[in-house]
Structure formats: C-alpha cells, structure tokens
Amino acid sequence: AQSVTQPDIHITVSEGASLELRCNYSYGATPYLFWYVQSPGQGLQLLLKYFSGDTLVQGIKGFEAEFKRSQSSFNLRKPSVHWSDAAEYFCAYGGATNKLIFGTGTLLAVQP
Amino acid sequence: KAGVTQTPRYLIKTRGQQVTLSCSPISGHRSVSWYQQTPGQGLQFLFEYFSETQRNKGNFPGRFSGRQFSNSRSEMNVSTLELGDSALYLCASSLTTGTDTQYFGPGTRLTVL
Numbered sequence: 134a135q136s137v138t139q140p141d142i143h144i145t146v147s148e149g150a151s152l153e154l155r156c157n158y159s160y161g162a163t164p165y166l167f168w169y170v171q172s173p174g175q176g177l178q179l180l181l182k183y184f185s186g187d188t189l190v191q192g193i194k195g196f197e198a199e200f201k202r203s204q205s206s207f208n209l210r211k212p213s214v215h216w217s218d219a220a221e222y223f224c225a226y227g228g229a230t231n232k233l234i235f236g237t238g239t240l241l242a243v244q245p
Numbered sequence: 246k247a248g249v250t251q252t253p254r255y256l257i258k259t260r261g262q263q264v265t266l267s268c269s270p271i272s273g274h275r276s277v278s279w280y281q282q283t284p285g286q287g288l289q290f291l292f293e294y295f296s297e298t299q300r301n302k303g304n305f306p307g308r309f310s311g312r313q314f315s316n317s318r319s320e321m322n323v324s325t326l327e328l329g330d331s332a333l334y335l336c337a338s339s340l341t342t343g344t345d346t347q348y349f350g351p352g353t354r355l356t357v358l
Binding site for chain 1: 278303344
C-alpha cells in the first residue's frame with residue numbers, strides 16, 4: 134500500500150541547535166512532496182514543496198528539504214531552531230491527483 | 246489575499262444527528278479538498294471537488310458527502326453522526342485539480358457526544 138513514513142514521533146532539540154526531520158515514501162513514480170507544519174489547534178501551513186528540478190528546496194522560516202530518489206527520502210532541515218518552531222510537522226505525498234497522503238507527523242519540542 | 250476560511254470553527258453534536266461544515270477557498274482557487282484528522286488515524290483524505298464535480302474520493306462511508314457551488318465554496322455533510330466522527334476537519338484549496346499545491350484552512354473541530 135502507498136505510504137509515507139515519518140520514523141520519529143517526537144523529537145526534542147535545544148534552541149539554536151540544528152534539526153533534521155525524516156520522511157520516507159513508498160512510491161516508484163516521480164513524487165510530489167510537501168512539508169506542512171501545524172501548531173496546536175490550527176490548520177496546516179505549507180513549509181515547502183518538491184515537484185521537480187533542483188533536489189534541494191528552500192521554504193519559509195529558514196527550512197529546507199532534500200529529495201533523494203535513491204533513498205526515497207525527503208528530509209526537512211533547519212540549521213538553527215527557534216523556540217517558535219515547536220509544532221507538529223507533516224510530510225505528504227501527492228501523485229497525479231490532489232489527494233495527499235500524509236505521514237503520521239513528528240512533534241518537535243524546543244528546549245531553551 | 247485572504248486564506249481559506251472554514252465555518253464554524255467548533256461544533257458539538259450528539260450521536261445520530263447530522264452536521265454541515267463550510268469552506269471558502271482562496272479567491273481564484275477552484276479545487277477544494279477535505280481531510281479528517283484524528284489522533285488515531287492521522288490525516289485522511291475525504292474527497293476533492295473541482296468545478297462542482299467530485300474528482301476524488303477517499304475511503305469513507307457514504308455518510309460523508311460533499312458538494313461545491315459555482316463560486317467554488319464547498320460544504321461537507323456527515324449524516325447519522327457516530328462518536329468516531331469526532332475530529333478536526335480540514336479544508337484545503339488549490340488553483341486546479343491534478344497535482345497542485347494545497348493551502349489549508351484552520352479547520353472545524355467537531356465533537357460528537
């Protein structure tokens with residue numbers, strides 16, 4: 134079955150430290166990949182997307198992600214985390230339709 | 246540009262009742278998709294509407310239905326509510342159907358008692 138895997142349910146990092154959130158997908162075709170962030174009680178905010186082209190994509194709030202076809206991965210990174218980055222992060226796959234398949238999410242906590 | 250708006254933001258219903266949720270997409274967007282978010286099942290796709298036609302449907306029972314109006318606004322309806330329908334219902338809009346970037350609204354929190 135088609136799936137998106139986010140292996141880390143919960144991650145805690147110190148403010149100012151670097152961050153990497155993992156995402157793997159199980160599709161053969163060229164994927165369309167997204168990262169969204171959700172603050173408590175809120176909707177999803179788009180951080181960045183990969184459709185084609187450069188495999189390193191830049192997003193908002195200083196986030197970037199790298200698409201690696203050989204590893205079926207689309208990991209999200211940020212060089213220096215701020216306390217306001219504490220939230221839940223979702224990786225999503227889009228195929229030929231607007232039906233997004235989401236991972237289970239990674240909850241990020243930021244220590245002062 | 247105003248974002249996706251959803252009304253109401255919070256709703257409490259009892260089992261057996263029905264409920265209608267509303268979504269207004271970003272101006273110019275013609276595709277509206279609905280998702281259900283629960284702690285147990287995560288984010289699941291319900292359906293997508295484009296040009297007043299349902300284009301895609303997720304794996305939900307027929308109690309879940311939707312429609313789209315000529316101004317692209319969309320409604321979803323859940324009939325004969327069950328306790329398990331308690332969830333955050335998210336609406337997302339995009340310019341077109343097919344693969345496109347979806348922008349989400351704040352959601353409607355439905356509680357079924």
